[in-house]
Amino acid sequence: MAKKIPEINASSMADISFLLLIFFLVTTSMDVNKGLARRLPPPMEEDKELDDSEVNERDIMEVKINWENKLLVEGEPLDVRELRAKAKEFVDPAITGENMPVVADTILPEPFGKQPFKNKHVISLQTDGETSYQAYLEVQNELVAAYNELRNECANKYYGKSFVELEEAEQKNIEAIYPVKLSEAEPKRY
Amino acid sequence: MPALNTSSLPDIIFMLLFFFMSVTSMKEVSYKVQIQNPEATELTKIEKKSLARYVYIGSPMSEYREKFGSETRIQLDDAFAEVSEVGPYISNEWGAMSENDKKQMTVSIKADKNTQMKVITDVKEELRKVHALKINYAAVERTSY
DSSP: OOOOOOOOOOTTHHHHHHHHHHHHHHHEEOOOOEEEEEEOOOOOOTTOOOOOTTOOGGGEEEEEEOTTOOEEETTEEEOHHHHHHHHHHHHOTTOOOTTSOOOEEEEETTTTEEEEEOTTOEEEEEEBTTOBHHHHHHHHHHHHHHHHHHHHHHHHHHHSSOGGGSOHHHHHHHHHHSOOOEEEOOOBOO | OOOOOOTTHHHHHHHHHHHHHHHOEEOSSOOSEEOOOOEESSOEEOSOGGGEEEEEEEEEOGGGHHHHOSSOEEEETTEEEOGGGHHHHHHHHHHTSOHHHHHHOEEEEEEOTTOBHHHHHHHHHHHHHTTOOEEEEEOEEOOOO
8 A cells, every 4th residue: 555645734834925925015115106297398408599589478378386385377376276277278279368379270180170279378387496396296286187187178079088098199189289388497596 | 623724824825915016016215315295186107117217305314314414315226316416327227228218218206295496496407408308206196185
């Protein structure tokens, strides 16, 4: 009769895997890898003259944050919570007016056809050296949110989907109507 | 009373282990600066973590206070750095990357929410100089105003 092979004692397996688990819990982090994605403008060429002649007063929305983290939009104080609506109004080509940016037309593939858009609008953001990062990010967030909401509305209207669900080519079309034009001026230094 | 059958316990624990392995990420560095993440709502995830480089900005942790003071400092990898070192650090990281990876590289700015903008602006200027234009301001989801 063949000798019965004894089974491997697996009772310590649980302990070993517990140990591994605890090791991973300690060394890893539930780190935030989320953030507000932005693109910086390319560096300015030194010998290049600034060309202000083509920029119209009405095409610019001036947003300033002072050292007290207070907001000044177009020369008037504003709450951060109202900034999103204001920025949307400014970028939306459907809303025109004396102080609103010039509207131009662009030809886009179907289903758009001829589309009006505010081709020259610029939102200019200026901070003070002592502005807090949180205040700055809140403002950036609201401005990005304004663009995102407009793009989503447009995507829903034409494709019946939200902007992020669209194909790349479809996204490009919408981006053409709502180009993100956020300029950050050099901060004032005292 | 028969003993409780624990033979499936290792499997359960392993499952837990794999769960944690997949949802968490290895710590990139040990923080030398204190960072309280700012809050925002329009957050996007960094797509390729391996192509992300981090710039940490905050005041030094208490154990480094004596040596470095409590002024806002910048941390690159595992060491404190000056603003002027940010540019060279990024170009150095680029050296080992392929053309395609370079385009996709994101610089994540992890700054404390009370940092003054002048520091952030200086860092951004440095990044612009070396053409590292794709950036990401690390933040956490805002739950309430």
